Amino acid sequence: MSEVRYLVSGDCGMCVEFGNVISPEINEKIRAFKIAVEKSGIRGITETVPTYRSLLVHYQPDEISFKDLTERFEELMGSLSDIPIPPPSIIEIPVLYGGEFGPDLETVAEYNHMSPEEVILTHTSGEYLIYMLGFIAGFPYLGGMSPRIATPRLKNPRVRIEGGSVGIAGEQTGIYPVASPGGWQLIGRTPLKLYDAGREKPVLLEAGQYIKFRSVSRAEYERIEKELSDNTYQYVIRRKEE
Amino acid sequence: MGVTFINGGFLTTVQDMGRTGYQESGMPVSGVMDRRSAALANILVGNSEDEAVLEITLMGPVMEFDEDSVIAVTGGNLLPKINGKDFPMYQAVPVHRGDCLSFGGPAAGSRAYVAFAGGLDIPVVLGSKSTDLKSKIGGLDGRKIGGGDSIGFARPGITPVNIKRRKMEPEDFSAEEKIIRVVMGPQDDCFTEKGIDTFLTSVYTFTNESDRMGCRLQGMEIEHKNGGDIITDGIVFGAVQIPSHGQPIIMMADHQTTGGYTKIAAVISVDLPLVAQARPGQRVKFRRISIDEAQELYVEEKRRMKELKEEFDRAPDSCEDPEAVILSVLGCEAGRYQNPAGRYRAVIDGKEYILDLREEHEDI
Numbered sequence: 315m316s317e318v319r320y321l322v323s324g325d326c327g328m329c330v331e332f333g334n335v336i337s338p339e340i341n342e343k344i345r346a347f348k349i350a351v352e353k354s355g356i357r358g359i360t361e362t363v364p365t366y367r368s369l370l371v372h373y374q375p376d377e378i379s380f381k382d383l384t385e386r387f388e389e390l391m392g393s394l395s396d397i398p399i400p401p402p403s404i405i406e407i408p409v410l411y412g413g414e415f416g417p418d419l420e421t422v423a424e425y426n427h428m429s430p431e432e433v434i435l436t437h438t439s440g441e442y443l444i445y446m447l448g449f450i451a452g453f454p455y456l457g458g459m460s461p462r463i464a465t466p467r468l469k470n471p472r473v474r475i476e477g478g479s480v481g482i483a484g485e486q487t488g489i490y491p492v493a494s495p496g497g498w499q500l501i502g503r504t505p506l507k508l509y510d511a512g513r514e515k516p517v518l519l520e521a522g523q524y525i526k527f528r529s530v531s532r533a534e535y536e537r538i539e540k541e542l543s544d545n546t547y548q549y550v551i552r553r554k555e556e
Numbered sequence: 557m558g559v560t561f562i563n564g565g566f567l568t569t570v571q572d573m574g575r576t577g578y579q580e581s582g583m584p585v586s587g588v589m590d591r592r593s594a595a596l597a598n599i600l601v602g603n604s605e606d607e608a609v610l611e612i613t614l615m616g617p618v619m620e621f622d623e624d625s626v627i628a629v630t631g632g633n634l635l636p637k638i639n640g641k642d643f644p645m646y647q648a649v650p651v652h653r654g655d656c657l658s659f660g661g662p663a664a665g666s667r668a669y670v671a672f673a674g675g676l677d678i679p680v681v682l683g684s685k686s687t688d689l690k691s692k693i694g695g696l697d698g699r700k701i702g703g704g705d706s707i708g709f710a711r712p713g714i715t716p717v718n719i720k721r722r723k724m725e726p727e728d729f730s731a732e733e734k735i736i737r738v739v740m741g742p743q744d745d746c747f748t749e750k751g752i753d754t755f756l757t758s759v760y761t762f763t764n765e766s767d768r769m770g771c772r773l774q775g776m777e778i779e780h781k782n783g784g785d786i787i788t789d790g791i792v793f794g795a796v797q798i799p800s801h802g803q804p805i806i807m808m809a810d811h812q813t814t815g816g817y818t819k820i821a822a823v824i825s826v827d828l829p830l831v832a833q834a835r836p837g838q839r840v841k842f843r844r845i846s847i848d849e850a851q852e853l854y855v856e857e858k859r860r861m862k863e864l865k866e867e868f869d870r871a872p873d874s875c876e877d878p879e880a881v882i883l884s885v886l887g888c889e890a891g892r893y894q895n896p897a898g899r900y901r902a903v904i905d906g907k908e909y910i911l912d913l914r915e916e917h918e919d920i
Contacts, residue, residue, distance in 0.1 A: 321742035324822030325850035327792040329742040334787060363579045363790040365814050368742075370790025372579070375851035376858045447582040448788065448814035451691050455788070511693045516682060517581035 318391060320384045321368075325375055328383055331368040336457060341445050344369050345522035346399045347390075353397065356386050364521040365446045366455070404441060404524040406550035407489070407504050409480050410535040411437075415503035422465045422482055422499050434529050436463050437501065441554070442487065442525040452491035452509030452517040456525060459487045471497035478503045480527070491517075502529075505539040506549075524554055557622045558672065558709035564702040565617035565659070570676060570695035571809075573606040575684035579813040585793065586686040586694065589768060589809045589832035590667055591825075592857070593631035593727065597671035599865050600628035600648045600724070602716025607675040608685035610701075612668040616659025617701060623712050626650050626673035626719065627657075632665020632729050632833050648673070648722035650715070665729030665833035674711030689768070690810060722868050729833040733759070736830055737845045738796060738821035743786060746818040747798070751779035755796075755820055756844055760804060764836040768810040770797075771831055773840065777802030780818065788816045794823035794831070796842075806831050824850040826857050 358377025481498030574587025687695025784800035
């Protein structure tokens, strides 16, 4: 593991870099450091943004200088093992696979020489780490998809993909938070809203959390949709076992 | 209602200092492009620096006042006019019901800011009034202002103290070639020595591919060691991103929170207004300074703004029209002044009275 670097990122930002590869170990370190920074109560920090490789810390230089912040972070990094970091949680994402919501399920199955059922089984068997959110509000960058269902992007991207669509692009899987154009192979759709500006917590997912997809019937999809609009839906979230 | 727009101009939006705290969820900060001009407009009319203002781009809107107000126009000179006559910039000016504010066109800079005393009656969405055009939230339903739109005032009829004193020298954005200071990093180690040298010594031109998300520049290609792609990293306002084509893109107010291109440097906060006001065809030379220098400049600008605010808000030592002071401070118009605290000497019928309205006496 390479050493942590404290890099200047403008006069109001510090990039705390943990590595230059995509790995669950680095992600876990970033998550732990983020929690430690939030608990530390260091003055002048306005927000932190976890990414694959780093934690970007936004701060106010009239409250704390780059030099002083680096010192505080070095101390914090030294005592990181003393800070209790709760295990990450797993959130269940119900998905209606195939049909009109997953028009490319057959394509993915054919490309990988398996049946659509096997694709669903493979997709729902994994636990996907949310490395980071970015690109657009609420979009999770997920890791952990089985290469057995990897499929190249569409040659002609769709002009509009509905929010909640679950897709595959190369070796990645993802969920569209809101309607947008895109070239992912669509295999299903979740009734959950990854982004809702009107909700108290507008973005559902968090970096460092895990996702588990669950295949649901049309009847269940519609029931969840109704519960969401009635505000009675209970999100299924549990702690990941160590 | 405060103001009604006859037309919205090229791109007029409601912005404050932005929506902080949601970048970890992938939500851009948005907010004004030129923070200094917007803060000064607010200070001039007695608002807090981060109150929402109108950000006006190149071709301004036409708006009619439905109520009296006090406004200040700052930033780029887009030739503001009131009822067709030139309107002074960088100055608090009372406007009246029926007055029409319009803009003649861009004379210098590209963005003007209009602040209204007491602020704008715009709902706060996730902690900010800023319009986020991409997520379609904030401001007027997350969109730009058009003809027929109206915006109310948060505190109609409010007047800042010392109106005559509330003016300052306008910032000049007309330079065709700008020196923009940067701090290097976080991926300056992804460039060859030659690449860094090119970046710091050659002249770059602003292209017309510039918007609230970023400004694309054109010039000598900046050489990477191993291409411009990196594993995705966070982005700050002002980051100078160099993709593999070797041409700089300066990330602006609506920038994505993360991105997968190398960032050679970032424009320092006090020079970001120059980028926000730049126009296609204008040229820039980057100059590197240390992080310590950049942060000293930041602190210095904050301090100057605070002093300016105190100077504007400081109550006069004496008043030539004591009756007006007494009426406005104590009488039927009480509450009209935002900051009446101070020590007043009033001479009425040859007799001297002291009105002590300083902080500890505020319950008078």
